[in-house]
Amino acid sequence: MSVVLLALSASLLFLPGLVIGLAAGLRGWLLAAGAPVLTYGMTGVLGPLAPALGLRWSPWVLLGGTALFALALAVIRGRLAEPERVWTRSKHLVVAGSVTLAAGVGVGLLFFASKGFSAIPQFWDAIFHGNAVRFIADSGDSAPSGLNVIAQPAAQNYFYPNGYHLLVATVHQFGAGTVVQALNAMNALLIGVFALSMTALLRTLRVRAAIVAVAAVLCCAFTGFPYDLLTWGPLYPYATGVALLPAALALVVRALDAPRPALVAVTALALVGLTAIHPSVSIAAAVFGLGLLAQRWLTARRVPPGELLTLALLAAGALALGIAHVLGTLSAAGGPAYDWAVQRGVPEALGRLVFFTRSFDEPQWWLILPFVIGVLAFRRLLPLLWLLVASLGFGLLSVGAAAYEGPWVALLTAPWWNDEWRLAALYLLAVVPVTALGLVTVLDLVRRPLPRRIGLVAAALSVLLFGYLSNGLYHQRNGNRLAITFGGGPTVTELEQQAMNHLAGLVRPGEIVFNDAQDGSPWMWALTGVRPAFGHALAGTEGDGLGKERPLLRERFHAYDTDPEVRAAAKALGVRFVFIGQGFVTGSQKRAPGLVELDKVRSLRVVYQNPDAKIYQLTEPDGQRPADQPGKTPPGGPVVVSSSPVKPKPTSSTPS
Incomplete structure (x- = not known):
């Protein structure tokens, strides 16, 4: 099943983009690397468009839209874009082997960390992403505004970019696995996508093949990206966007070098893909793009009018194709800003950045040493100066986000949620x-003084020595980082899953189960299809987006027996069951005030319980529902008490 799921995920990620890229005249490494971001570009275009046309989201919508767009590109393509610089077959094979190695490491690490893709990610944002995938797959609603039902069901002008979720939902619609398995399988492809993306950018910038091959392998070594982002949050869409960013920049470079209409069109589609995945990645792309243009124009000592025209057409195309996401992003930008408190002092924040120790105390010495050598030898990578300068800028912003408070820091880091982890990931784009x-x-230095064959052997032995000293490119360290996410608790344990499965057999269509937003119970939606009152862990920035019933019940549900407002709110939401789990999203969370001591509420009866979860059914204050007959079993059946033993709950070590 895991192999089938992984193959299906890879096919849906690459095939639509490959068809579009081929139609536009892309070939070689740029075609392969550009395919995923072009696929996301199609989800970005079709997601908002499908509901407007009265279409439910399905694989057919994605395939049909891809075919039509590819046909249009074939019509306007004309002659093919300029060919890539020639590499010998051996160089292609070495680079392909490097990309394959990195991809294999990424798949293997996530496969084992997630217990064969089946373990539930335990932390904050994973709940939202899982429920978003389930909602889209079940309802067919692909509008970004439709995700308000998860986080802010009463919001009138809600927007959340859903390009990532649409593709995972498409995987789930094929029935090859659960929502959790589809999420984990798609994320397992991330390292390979990043290695392929970096390869395309470096090759487009005419970097030496040996450097490209080594860079591809190193994409699986740095803990800061993507392993930290797959645990912190977890920030699945953002991590995906960062991995695709080099490929999108490579397309921009190629469009500037060979401004054919079809090439400009697919580059615009790639930029829509970044925005549809996460708008803050597209803002980062703009920063990198400005650096690229500055270096090109300063080197040429002029601003070519043709490049200005290409940029204008590119911007117009991206705006036309992604207008729904652009307008949605602008509307969301007016919402409440999030500002993390100071996490650490400047020396520590700078030290963690320089020594690659954001999530572990031990520096990645065997990456730091070659990085320092690379900085000293950077004149050999001058075409990448713009990438280095922009990445250093993001690194400094990450230090500012971690160590400073103030309006300027908040303003400059706002597109990245004032989050040092997101900014540090962008810093690593040049570090690799x-x-x-x-x-x-x-x-x-090892190879050149020696005869050719002996030198090659010495170089190969040096590579093996580096692999040994770095503990196999830090695979154990990175695997441990991923494993934190899949601990079997405390957010959702196996016993809580059993309770959720039982709940699915009790709830009627259209009913909402009242729950505590912080105890992992929102996962019931993704796992069973049962809709909870709170579909995501609350961050305190929801404002009026929750309506009046949910906050009222969260504070006063325990007064159901005596408070008519509470009973009216429960009736308005269609609540018949209450679910209580034992673990929390983070160790600092507490039970919602209204859900404390529910055993004392006469209008609630326990219909299922085990050591980790409890399900209550609502009755009237006298203990009966109008439809129930005295002496007969109420709807939902008798109380079920699981005999499963109590299991120790691990304590979360990951901040929210």
Whole structure:
């Protein structure tokens, strides 16, 4: 099942983009690397469009839209874009082997960390992403505004970019696995996508093949990206967007070098893909793009009018194709800003950035040393100066987000939620090729003084030595980082899953189960299809988006016996059952005030319980529902008490 699921996920991620890229005249590494971001571009275009046309989201919508867009590109393509710089077959094979190795490491680490893709991610944002996938797959509603039912069901002008969720929902619609399995399988492809994306950018910028190959391998080594982002949050869409960012930039470079209509069109589609995945990634792309243009124009000592026209057409195309996401992003930008408290002092924040120790105390020394060498030898990578400068800027912003309070820091880091982890991931985009340069520089020093064959053997042995000293490119460290996410609790334990499965057999269509937003119970939607009152862990920034009933019940549900407002609110929501789990999303959370001591509420009767979860059914204050007859079993059946033993609950070590 895991192999089938992984193959299906990879097919849906790559095939639509490959068809579009081929129709536009892309070939080689740029075609392969550009395919995923072009696929997301199609989800970004079709997601808002399908509901307007009265269509439910399905694989047929994605395939049909892809075919029509590819046909249009074939019509306007004309002659093919300029060919890529020639590599020998051996160089292609070495780079392909490097990408494959990185992809294999990524798949293997997530497969084992998630227990064969089946373990539930335990932390904050994973709940939203899982429920978003289930909602889209079941309802067919692909509008970004439709996700308000999860986080802010009463919001009138809600927007959340759903390009990532649409593709995972498409995987789930094929019936090859659960929502959790589909999420984990898609995320397992992330390292390979990143390695392929970095390869395309470096090749487009005419970087030496040896450096490209080493950089591809190193994409699986740095804990800061993507492993930290797959645990912190977890920030699945954002991590996906960052992995695709180099490929999108490679398309921009190619469009500037060979401004054919079809090439400009697919580049615009790629930018829509970044925005549909996460708008803050598209803002980062704009920052990198400005650096790219500055270096191009300063090197040429002029601003070519043709490039200005290409940029204008590119912006117009991206705006036309992604207008729904652009307008949605602008409307969401007016919402409440989030500002993390100071996490650490400047020396510690800077040290964690420089020594690659954001989530572990031990520095990644065997990556730091070649990085320093790469910085000293950077003149060999001058075409990437813009990438290095922009990445350093994001690194400094991450230090500011971690160590400073103030209006300027808040303003500059606002597009990235004032989050040092997101900003540090962007810093690593330049660290990877610079570290690769450092390693290749060392290999050149080992190889060149020796006869050719002996030198190649010495270089190969040096690579093996590096792999040994770095503990297999830090695979154990990175696997441990991923494993934190899949601990079997405390948010959702196996016993809580059993309770949710039982609940699914009790709830009628259209009913909402009241729950505590913080105890992991929102996962019931993704796992069983039962809709909870709170579909996501609350962050305190929902404002009026929750309506009046949910906050009222959250504070006063325990007064159901005596408070007519509470009973009216429960009736308005269609609540007949209450679910209580034992674990919380983070260790600092507490039970909602209205859900404390529910055993004392006469209008609630326990219909299921085990050591980790309890399900209550609502009755009238006298203990009976109008439809129930005295002496007969009420709807939902008798109380079921699980005999499963109590299992110890791990304590979450990951911040929310």
